[in-house]
Amino acid sequence: LAAVITIDGPTASGKGTVAHRVAKALGWDVLDSGALYRLTALAAINQGVAADDEAGVARVAETLDVRFDGPHVYLEGADVGHDIRREEVGNFASRVAAFPGVRQALLERQRAFRVPPGLVADGRDMGTVVFPDASLKVFLVADVVARAERRRKQLIEKGISANLDDLLRDMRERDARDTERATAPLAPAADAHVLDSSDLTIAETVQAILDFWQQ
Numbered sequence: 001l002a003a004v005i006t007i008d009g010p011t012a013s014g015k016g017t018v019a020h021r022v023a024k025a026l027g028w029d030v031l032d033s034g035a036l037y038r039l040t041a042l043a044a045i046n047q048g049v050a051a052d053d054e055a056g057v058a059r060v061a062e063t064l065d066v067r068f069d070g071p072h073v074y075l076e077g078a079d080v081g082h083d084i085r086r087e088e089v090g091n092f093a094s095r096v097a098a099f100p101g102v103r104q105a106l107l108e109r110q111r112a113f114r115v116p117p118g119l120v121a122d123g124r125d126m127g128t129v130v131f132p133d134a135s136l137k138v139f140l141v142a143d144v145v146a147r148a149e150r151r152r153k154q155l156i157e158k159g160i161s162a163n164l165d166d167l168l169r170d171m172r173e174r175d176a177r178d179t180e181r182a183t184a185p186l187a188p189a190a191d192a193h194v195l196d197s198s199d200l201t202i203a204e205t206v207q208a209i210l211d212f213w214q215q
């Protein structure tokens with residue numbers, strides 16, 4: 001089996017950027033598992049399936065027609081890279097990610113990304129559920145204010161102004177949903193390295209993970 005590095009952690013901890021850079025440094029593929037939850041959410045919204053319809057959303061997840069091609073993501077052949085980043089889609093994803101049927105439906109799809117020479121998998125349960133035998137597990141944390149400030153900067157870069165208090169509230173709600181759900185709650189695997197990036201740059205965070213890998 002190909003090597004896997006898992007990077008789990010709460011919302012806006014910088015996992016996505018860090019995962020891509022680690023993968024690039026190693027010449028490996030990357031799995032953005034959050035994108036699969038967002039794709040499920042977008043497909044459900046498009047099909048008029050409600051966020052509280054567990055069986056309905058699980059069916060959507062089972063039959064998801066998606067393709068990843070470099071930075072592009074396709075749903076039923078249409079490029080949805082921007083659509084899946086919408087706030088409404090993220091909120092729907094965060095709610096339906098609590099359903100065991102949805103998580104089960106996405107499990108094998110995630111494991112299929114494990115191909116040589118290796119995979120960097122970014123998510124909430126990569127080290128605990130999806131790749132429990134990963135070669136290296138990182139749990140990336142940052143304090144909630146640092147995360148809200150990063151998210152605000154990202155939004156400003158996209159020309160969207162955001163209020164820090166609103167972002168903080170939203171982030172705390174997401175953290176609560178992620179950590180309090182019964183199925184695959186957000187928590188470090190027993191054998192994970194917990195890395196606090198509150199005071200680290202992206203480059204320093206990437207280097208810390210590459211150092212763990214080379215140890």
Ligand code: CDP
Nearest residue numbers: 011012033034035037093094097123124125
């Ligand atoms: O914007 P954010 O970083 O919170 O989201 P994301 O990483 O794109 O993931 C979207 C949603 O899917 C999150 O709200 C997570 O709760 C959920 N998710 C999950 O439950 N398990 C994963 N392995 C990845 C994401």
